[in-house]
Amino acid sequence: MNNHKPFLDRRSFLTQSGRTTLVGLGAFAVGSGLGRSNVESANAAVTTKRPKIAFLGTVVRKHSHAQHFLDRHTLGYSWKGGWQSPRVEVASVFVDQFPDDDLARSRVKRHALQLYPTIEEALTLGGQRLAVDGVVLIGEHGDYPRNEKNQHLYPRYEWFKRIVKVFEDSGRSVPVFNDKHLSTDWDQCVDMVDDSTRLGFPFLAGSSLPVTRRMPAIDMPYDASLRESVCVAYGGVDSYDFHALETAQCMSERRVGGETGVRQVHALRGDNLWQRLEQNDCQLTRKLIVSALTRSHNLPSEGGFPTEVPSFQWLRKTMPETTGYLIQHNDGLKTTILLTGIRDFNYAGMLDDGTLISCQMYLPMPGHGSTTADFFNPLVRHIETMILDGKTPYPVRRTLLTSGMVIGG
Numbered sequence: 001m002n003n004h005k006p007f008l009d010r011r012s013f014l015t016q017s018g019r020t021t022l023v024g025l026g027a028f029a030v031g032s033g034l035g036r037s038n039v040e041s042a043n044a045a046v047t048t049k050r051p052k053i054a055f056l057g058t059v060v061r062k063h064s065h066a067q068h069f070l071d072r073h074t075l076g077y078s079w080k081g082g083w084q085s086p087r088v089e090v091a092s093v094f095v096d097q098f099p100d101d102d103l104a105r106s107r108v109k110r111h112a113l114q115l116y117p118t119i120e121e122a123l124t125l126g127g128q129r130l131a132v133d134g135v136v137l138i139g140e141h142g143d144y145p146r147n148e149k150n151q152h153l154y155p156r157y158e159w160f161k162r163i164v165k166v167f168e169d170s171g172r173s174v175p176v177f178n179d180k181h182l183s184t185d186w187d188q189c190v191d192m193v194d195d196s197t198r199l200g201f202p203f204l205a206g207s208s209l210p211v212t213r214r215m216p217a218i219d220m221p222y223d224a225s226l227r228e229s230v231c232v233a234y235g236g237v238d239s240y241d242f243h244a245l246e247t248a249q250c251m252s253e254r255r256v257g258g259e260t261g262v263r264q265v266h267a268l269r270g271d272n273l274w275q276r277l278e279q280n281d282c283q284l285t286r287k288l289i290v291s292a293l294t295r296s297h298n299l300p301s302e303g304g305f306p307t308e309v310p311s312f313q314w315l316r317k318t319m320p321e322t323t324g325y326l327i328q329h330n331d332g333l334k335t336t337i338l339l340t341g342i343r344d345f346n347y348a349g350m351l352d353d354g355t356l357i358s359c360q361m362y363l364p365m366p367g368h369g370s371t372t373a374d375f376f377n378p379l380v381r382h383i384e385t386m387i388l389d390g391k392t393p394y395p396v397r398r399t400l401l402t403s404g405m406v407i408g409g
Contacts (some may be wrong), residue, residue, distance in 0.1 A: 003019075008127035020078075020339050021099040036170055041375070046348065051087075051088050051388060052091035053088045053089070053387065054091065054093075054122040054123050055090050055138075056093075056095075056139075057095050057096070058137075058138065059095065059141050061102060061103055062103060063366050064141040065138050065140040066138040068376045069374050070090070070107055072376060073086050073088060076178065077374070078374060079377060087385075090111070091125060091132055092114050092122040093108060093116065094116050094122040097142045097143060115117040119162045123163065124166065128300050130166055130174065133175075134175045134386075135177070139155055139156035140154060147184060147293075149184075149237075149238070150238065151184045151238040152238060155164060156183055157192060160178065160195070164199065167201065168199070174387075175201060175202040175390065177202075177204045177205065177386065178203060178205040180205070180206065181205075181406050182205055183403065184406075185407070186403070186404055189400055196396065201384050202317070202390060202391055204383065206398060206399040206402070207246040207247075207379075208378070209246050209363065210246050211343055211382060212361050213362040214311065214359045214361055215359060215360045218357065219254065220255065220357060221254070222254050223254075223256045224255050225256055225351055225353070226333060226350075227333070228288060228335070228350050229251060229252045229333070229335045230248070230285060230289055230292050230336045230338070230349070231337070231346065231347050231348075232345075232348075233339055233344075233346070234344070234345075236405075237323065237339070238266075240339060241323075241406060243336065243363075244266060244326070244338075244339065244401060245266060245405050247333050247345050248347060249335075249402050252329075253398060255333065259329075259398075261401070262327055262329055262332040265327050265328075266325070267326075270321050273324040277336075285336050288348040288349070289348075290312060291356055292313055292320065292346040293342070293346065294310060295347075296361040297344055297347050297360070298342050299346050300341070319340045319342075322339060324336060324339070325337040327405060345360065346358070346360050347360075362375060363375050
């Protein structure tokens with residue numbers, strides 16, 4: 001049991017700025033992943049030109065997250081007009097489930113990978129101590145139970161704690177990536193971030209949306225006086241809501257003063273949502289919803305074009321069962337997330353001076369605009385860079401906050 005002061009408790013729900021990183025040197029040595037002179041290991045096989053990673057996945061089947069990440073870490077990915085060979089080496093693989101449509105075994109055979117029966121053996125390469133330079137944890141998809149909120153109970157937290165135990169037993173730690181939100185339990189989310197701070201290892205988590213290509217290629221101006229944010233997206237709760245939250249958060253956290261935390265998340269669906277959004281205090285929200293809609297490439301159409309000009313009332317009529325998250329930040333910022341039937345992720349924000357900032361976060365899903373889900377490429381790039389450089393490209397506090405929003409919603 002840890003006796004150190006927790007990073008955050010339940011009452012102080014991320015009231016600190018999201019700008020500071022959680023990378024630092026604690027009581028443990030942090031492997032930088034730069035090869036022989038920088039990696040201290042019990043296994044000499046670790047000392048190669050490319051850092052070695054342990055790849056942990058719940059299930060590897062077509063279009064599962066583990067398939068997307070594993071293929072890019074073994075075969076490479078398109079980057080800046082060329083093909084980028086993997087900058088890390090998959091030294092070990094652990095997969096929890098093998099359904100009839102499993103691809104894990106064929107991928108292991110194709111790339112001459114080593115499949116281990118436990119997480120611990122994957123991290124130690126069958127030895128007694130940590131023997132890799134980084135860990136990639138993909139706890140998404142697979143046959144897992146649900147809680148009373150119908151959220152999938154993926155074993156991200158449990159696997160993370162097993163990783164941490166190997167770090168503790170080995171006396172050193174290495175960078176860790178966790179796909180999507182941290183957990184469905186707030187205390188577990190805090191514990192994960194707290195562990196990374198306590199042991200001093202770089203910890204990256206979250207969605208591919210904040211780092212995918214944007215159309216147009218813009219960012220929220222740093223220190224902007226942002227009044228309100230909206231994201232019009234699609235999908236269901238416990239899955240795509242997280243992506244929508246990260247889409248809005250990566251923009252709004254750049255506002256003046258940084259992120260101050262969230263005091264309320266109110267989730268509504270159908271008539272309850274539309275009635276709330278029609279109130280007088282949501283006039284700007286409605287305007288931003290329309291602005292976000294105009295960035296979409298997937299508006300409902302008939303004969304090749306929308307039948308009406310996109311408007312708030314049109315959206316209500318066309319997609320009556322939309323789900324919305326109405327979020328109040330501690331500094332007064334409002335964020336609204338709409339989960340509609342429009343198959344892309346569109347952001348709009350209004351500054352105090354009336355400037356409108358909007359874009360689409362490019363997400364061409366396989367079967368709907370692409371065959372290979374290359375929006376994962378930038379995130380894989382960031383994972384590699386973290387392992388190579390020994391520091392996170394952006395703070396895990398963002399994903400701690402958005403994980404809490406999912407739980408609150």
